Amino acid sequence: MAPLQLSLACWDYDRVKALEDGRVRPEGIELNFLNLRVEETFFRQLKNQEFDVSELSLSSYVLTLNHEDPPFYALPVFPSRFFRHQSIYVNTKAGITHPSQLSGRRVGTPEFQMTAPVWQRGILQDEYGLNYDAPHYFTGNVEPSSVERKEKIALNLGDNVKIQSIPQGKCLAQMLADGEIDALESATAPSTFGKHPDVGRLFPNAMQVEQEYFRRTGIFPIMHVIVVKRSVLEKHPWVARSLTKAFAAALDYAYAAIHERGALRYILPWLQFHVEETQAAMCSDGEEKWWQDGLTSQNRRTLDKFLEYSFNQDLAKKKWHVEELFAPGSLEGFVV
Template sequence: MTKKLSLTLACGDYEIVRPLKEGTVEPDGIELNILTGADSTTRHWRFLRNQEYDVAECSASSYIVARDRGMPFRALPVFLHRRFRHGFVFINTGKGITRPTDLIGRKVGVKSYQVTAILWLRGILEQEYGVPHKSIEWFAELDEDVEFTPPEGLRLSKIPDEKSIETMLAEGEIDALLHPDIIDPIIEGDPRVGRLFPDYKAEEMAYYAKTGIFPIMHVLGFKQALVEAHPWIVPNLYQAFEQAKAIAMKRMRNPRLVPLAWYQEAWEEQEKVLGPDPWEYGLGERNRKNFETLVGYSHQQGLISRPIPLDELFLSTSQGRKRGTFRT
């Protein structure tokens, strides 16, 4: 029997990776040990700090910073997680914040400064709403995935370990909070906490209509030594992820899979607004604009020393013109 290369992949437990996890799709020549138990923050840390996984779904922002620092990682343009972010700007309702510019001069918390969701939000607030990122005093709860020295003029502090950034918002120690997840005070209906954009879906749809950007959150990272030793895994894994997503998207068209009364209507609305493949992989025109915007924000905000070209950030998946296609 031909021996396959055994690789450990850490990623989220998503529908679009289910065919890989269940073995419906098997990358040619590769045996995957797929780990889905870690939350995103922990997975990114363990990959970038400890290099515990061969391949990992990784914070796009932290990956960009890692490449700028010359750290031994590479990535595929496989974007397992995207999310619009206007609904993740939370405010203390007693602070008189009713519009984005009310954040200027305020104390604003973040999970960590480098988080991709927060990078997008700082960029969007600055570019679309006139809120300079250096006009805010920032408070971070966690250490960064990659060591980071704040640039001149950036006010950034880490809160004490015994404090919670979400509790600080509710109790008024900070005025607002940018967070990658829905925070507990919102889930619990705490009246002291609300959203900056109450109709965040309308804001997100307007943002997409203007920019064509459905923000990319994560990339598929590799240990550089692994790619150098086995370059053939790059197109093989890329093709496997494409196949898995195609199978998943076809399966998800069945409204019986999800216990939502208006699931079909939501699916049709998504297709009408975002097109048939909002989670497309590769570096087509839409994805290039998407990721170049993120790189631009990273440079503008002092996380990286230069705008890094995408051809330096992503491995080539080409198998030759009109070659390497698959049929589902």
């Protein structure tokens, strides 16, 4: 039988590179790997459902579950994870030295429903007592663009959330530098960071703060999931398991590459020491892998916390159970 032809839109991360170059081939599937930046993938998939399989924002995926007929199922594969304390920026002249001081302040965010700001708002509320609806939010492009940035998914927020779009022609990066907003919660760094004297991080020692956060909570924030169109899985339910196994094999190749010591695979001269530091901060009980897919106890804890944030911030229509996110059959052999 000829293999099933499926398109996969994903950035070419090290953990999926073996799927892109063919070292890993999913059983019964021939993938057309489309190496696309996440912004393009998310827009095209959410608007037109262009790809059989794709990387997708965790937050956007959870919001698709609000639909009467959701278009996707997720796989327990997490191509993007990121500690987000480091991605909160402030205008240093605003006098903000503690997260609680963002109450009543003007805070920029590209989209309210973006995964990174959902995590950031939740963490600032849990850890520092800043209610998610305390700031006044301004949404729009981080950098100059001729296209106005809007929410990819329509929202139904409570009246307690103060939110407005920035004027056409403005961008959050310059507004932060000019003091038109006091802070920015984002995924990308604004271009004014490191170039304008009045733009700095809310947490100057972000790496230490993030490591301490992980030690206390065991949470390594998940940003993106891999989704499959439900129409594909209705015809070929075995695809979920086949793809999940293939992504796991590709992740193993990434670990092998980062541990290579005969020659540097990456342009970081002290890569070995970065790896050792990461293992010391994030691994325990002899475990060597700090980035894992599947529904491990750590991943379950992380996803459950995100689902709590999504619901509490008026985004998800209910507090979903973790297992409800994933395609039937995709968790077999992966639950810990």
